[in-house]
Amino acid sequence: MSRSLRCTVACALVLLSTNALAAPQNLTVISFGGATKKAQDKAYFQPFNASGAGNIVAGEYNGELSKIKAMVSAGHTSWDVVEVESPELLRGCEEGLFERLNLTALGNAANFVPGTLTECGVATYVWSMVLAFDQRKLAQAPKSWADFWNVAKYPGKRGLRKGAKYTLEIALLADGVKSGELYNVLSTPQGVSRAFAKLDQIKQDIQWWEAGAQPAQWLVAGDVVMSAAYNGRIASAQKEGVPLSIVWSQSLYDPEYWAVVKGTPNKALAEQFIAFASQPQAQKVFSENIPYGPVHRETLALLPAAVRDQLPTAEANLAGARAVDAEFWVDHGEELEQRFNAWAAR
Template identity: 40%
Template sequence: MKMKERSGVRVARDMSLVVLAVASVFMIGCGPQAPEGPAITAVSWGGSYGRAYRGGIQIPFAEQTGIRVDTEDYNGGLAQIRAQVDVGAVHWDVVDLEMADAMRGCDEGLLEPIDIDRLPPAPDGTPAREDFYPEMQGPCGAGMLFYSTVYAYNADLFPDEKPATMADFFDLEKFPGRRGMRRVPQVNLEFALIADGVPLDEVYAVLRTPEGLDRAFEKLDTISDQVIWWEAGAQPPQMLADGEVVMSTAYNGRIFNAQVLEEQPFMIVWDGQLLDFGQLSIVAGTPRLEDALRFVRFATTGESQAAVARRISYGPARRSGEPLVTTHLATGVEMAPHMPTSPENAARALRNDWEFWVDNQDALNERFSAWLTRAN
């Protein structure tokens, strides 16, 4: 895929994250000495996904190679990566990125190129390029998993009629109570238009117009005083469990794990789900490049992806991984009905248009921040 040339407004920096990242760069040598031997730092989303990632990939990799994998959690974005690259002191090695951030990071020279033809073939010899789904292939990343942003509700709070459509999430009269939403424009703008009646195949075309953006923000206005904003993927299940909100946008796998491991009475509404996929990328300039590449090769096999998918309901990026996703390792629950890519769940799915967000992220971040200030 050929990258678009960007004219070049530099990404607006979240200064608090930059300061934290730069500070952490120079504090590395101040703590207790780590055990001797090769090590890399893998950065991901924490919570139930972080546990699935560690059990399915990081621990087996360390056992097989003798390379220790240290972990850090983050909430996404490029600010911390940019800070490390800018000062020339990279201590993150491998990072889970949303697709738009992976492409933007590649544009900015923040990520190392990854040649898909150097990734392992499928067990039957199918080359990686043919085994990965096409949308998973990027110049500075290897596809990991399909996941979706959905909304979920606590069934105990709705004894009669249940929310069933995206419009219901925005209907405070029919379903009163606080909502949880991630504090970013992504997904929220798409969900707002879906709830306002825009057909799925027209959502991004509408968002590309000034009138469409106004329409999305006007829809968000209708619930803004009832929204509690979240930043980390572990927050929505906790907010639902605590009764802080009656429904919340969330990553489907986080809700699944709360359902099967904690027996929470949560229900997922798949209508209008935003189906997305992530990239596993390497931070440019890491002095541990070879070990990082070795980790990426291990992590992006179908077997490794299936090992994660049997711990949390995110689908493998490789076709060869799908038959290996049978039951949930801890509970024996059949995984197929809980996958965002299953035919029934995907029937009313919107696929994330990462190109839209690469082109419009800066402007929409600014507009969303200004809107939040007014809304609050």
């Protein structure tokens, strides 16, 4: 082998070795899949990969903590970042399933919607439970949950989610409880009885839904005159040209969070990804692709008015809304769901 060829081979091996050492570190990010994951891929995963900071390996699950608990117990963490709902974030944090986070990289906490930065999680988006109706089918638009209960003015079936969570809050709001007092009232036996008594008033008029797609379908078909619904489902129908409307006043909003699995060797990179995904420009792309509210307040100014006005965290929509109290449902959810199921079966 000639000297020049030996140099060429050696230089190539050095180059390959250097490239291997410089290859981006993998980061496994698990979310709920579907349309949300597609929006996350455009807004967060692909841009993060392009930045050279790391390589996202995206997966999905249905939100159960059992898999995470098994990993942590075994001391073998194969997931780095997971998307979790607010009650699971609280439970996981209390049980030591998630790392405590350094939030300084996110900047000023005042730039974020209240409740979206916690010791174990940073919210990735906000969704809302809203009152929805088909404007073609009602002569006068409802304005509140009290109107939802007014079967004389708005005769016909109305849709509610089959479960205690959200339904009990809605019943109390319809009964005149102020948003700020909602969980103070619901924390008492008298408040719970008051919610069920309010539901008794329209029980025969309720059509219970269990899948998020059902309210929009029922509204279009005329099966219900109005319904509690996830805002994203209604916005998707609106994009398809269906004239459904949302009443944002007295809506209930809830964040979804990024959390870092306890024991991951990639905690620093995980926090870097969360900071990247929490910036206004990244969140803008996400909200353009799916109608969930950004948690960084500066994002809204970057969005077209037509998009911004349909988001739970738009200033006007958030003004009359109430955050779901995850801690309340962690503490009382099991007993209230049991009572609801018994009541619904009667």
